[in-house]
Amino acid sequence: LGLALYAGSLCVVSGAAFLYHDYCVIGAGPAGLQAAYFLQQAGRDYIVFERSHAPGSFFALYPRHRKLISINKQYTGKSNSEFNLRHDWNSLLSHDRRLIFRRYSRDFFPNADTMVRYLEDFASLLKLQVQYNTAIIHVTLEKHEQAWNGHYFILTDQDRKNYKCSSLLVAAGTWVPNVVNFPGSEYVEGYETVSINPEDFTGQTVLILGRGNSAFETAENILGVTNFIHMVSRSRVRLSWATHYVGDLRAINNGLLDTYQLKSLDGLLEGDLEDLAIVKDQKGKLHITLRFYLENRNISAGIDSITLPQDELDNFATRAPYDRVIRCLGWKFDFSIYNRSLRMMPGKGNIKKYPQIKPSYESRGTRGLFVLGTASHSVDFRKSAGGFIHGFRYTTRAVHRLLENRHHGVPWPSTVYPITQLTNSIIKRVNEASGLYQMFSVLADIILLRENTTAFEYLEEYPIGVLPELEMQTGRKARNGLFVIIMEYGRNFSGADKDVFYYNRAVGEAQHAWQSNFLHPVIYYYKRLPTEREMRLHHPDWPLPRPDAIHHIVEDFLTDWTAPNAHVLPLRRFLENCLSTDLRNFFAESCFLFAFTHQKLPPSCQQGYVRMQGLVGSQELRHHAVKAGLLQDYSHTDFSDDRAPDSHGGSQEQMMRDHGIPVRPLQHLVTTKDE
Secondary structure, eight states: OHHHHHHHTEEEETTEEEEEEEEEEEOOSHHHHHHHHHHHHTTOOEEEEOSSSSSOHHHHHOSTTOBOOSOBOOOOSOOOHHHHGGGBSSOOOOSOGGGOGGGTOOOSSOBHHHHHHHHHHHHHHTTOOEEOSOOEEEEEEEEOTTSTTSEEEEEEETTOOEEEEEEEEEOOOOOEEOOOOOTTGGGOEETTTSOOOGGGGTTOEEEEEOOSHHHHHHHHHHTTTSSEEEEEESSOOOBHHHHOOTTSBOGGGTHHHHHHHTTSSOEEEEOOGGGEEEEEOTTSOEEEEEGGGGTTOOGGGOGGGSOOHHHHOTTOTTOSOBSEEEEOOOEEOOOTTBOGGGOOOBOSGGGTTSBOBOTTSBBSSSTTEEEOGGGGGGGSTTTSSTTSHHHHHHHHHHHHHHHHHHHHOOOOOEEEEEGGGHHHHHHHHHHHOHHHHHTTTTEEEEEEEOGGGSEEEEEEEEEGGGGGGHHHHHSOOOOSOEEEEEEEOOTTSOSTTOOTTOTTOSOOSGGGGGGOOSSEEEEEEESSOOOHHHHHHSOTTSSSOOOSEEEEOOOOTTSOOOOIIIIIHHHHHHHHHHHTSOOOOOOHHHHHHHHHHOSSOOHHHHHTGGGTOSOOOOHHHHHHHHHTTSSOOOTTOOOSSSSOTTSHHHHHHHHHHHTTOOOOOGGGGOOOSOO
């Protein structure tokens, strides 16, 4: 039987054996393990390939100084696990409560070794199908009419063993160091190999190329032992608290900014690194010059024959020689293993380090190839958290749901509620949903209205970039209009040159909610799905095309959008205006009165009172309703019959009399069959 099963898993094509799986995942980092978890929960046939002997090999080396910059908040004052994920940037999504990262570390910024241990436990405790020590060195396509996407993916490992799969999930991250080549670049040390022992830099003068967190992390480590540190990069420094982008410089690493601005020798410079050149003198000192000075010059002839900038400009900023030059320029995606048939092309401009993918995270060149994790960050680069664990754990789940619908006919998970629960459903989600909160302006909750607006269908965390394809991608219908709920920052609040601490930076009144600066919920209403053309041509500062109506819930200092007057009431009135219906909840007495005074009952009466449901007036409840002005006080009324004043039937007849409605005996309401 074992031999038969093994033979059944092999496909023989052109004389070569291929081990087949429906899904192949490249990389057992956080994104690869997260994808594996969802595939395993769904009972799918999959395999994860990992080149190292353990998962999370990137974190075994990086960050070099071992302190992560991802928040691990132990306490939030709440026990809601979904809410707490808003402030847990390290945990992956699973049903196992043991796999919450705060159980592994109490540090606000944990050690990277803890992340390695966490990922090892995630893979082993959940029994994920990971094949270690398997480096995929080549990926190509094989056309086949019966394949899911019209082709199979053929993967080859370092031992020339072949694998075949119908869908390929690339979760290999960005791990190839960015290198700038210029004259003298051979004297530059890389972040990946430079010493992390501060004593090795004692009394030295250091130049760092780069201005990201790895550059400042390196500077922070040697700040107290060097003569001075200079840092040069093409762009100005971007502070994460100003840009609201977690990939920009974090406060934990910005000690060099203090020593620069507080006149303690260290400094920052801007310049194109490709214009630089490094010349080494006889003492081993490194001199910075410009490339054009070296044109038609022989560097090997010695520094005395080379013109340096300070020869013409005696106060040139980098005229002092350096003992060491360190490259800290980040990483890029490895395109080398993909055959040209896959058309895996790099992006353009500032996203050229990532592969080109659609907003659905599918490759633009090859159907069935999805990019997950850090390498998928081109979708929301410098906008949201899709390049980090606390972001791509949700986008990975979204991709899984898209695949479930495409290949297995499993529609996007949804819940149907009566229309009376519309306001409550939105308030609940914006106050606790972690996916909306972390992937702001990228993932959205979708509310699909049912016919006659008697009910709605709620879909969670759908990628808004493929909103026009919602019906095809989810298996759900959007025929009667929809609401889109996302989280946004203010339009002009984020940027490297923004002062985010100015006076009156917060908005507190509901009528000015559209001017909110901090992260807050925004609800878009569409009478129909936006078209692909509308998505393509919408204003670049807007995440979505122009809606038929829009509502901002005013920002809140506590990110608690439950205030009855400031948050709930304006939202309910917006929804009522969009739907032309009354979304208030009424007591049974009020519904009884509406039945005789209105042509159409409010939804809460239709779905509650008419079905013998809802709130029946008790003495205590009626007392609160009278005190709040919701009901009239009949407790002192002299009723003409023998029924108790607080009995249900008596109060209904009295209400009718008070409103001039004639009360007829019950037998007059009984009709014959002919009548």
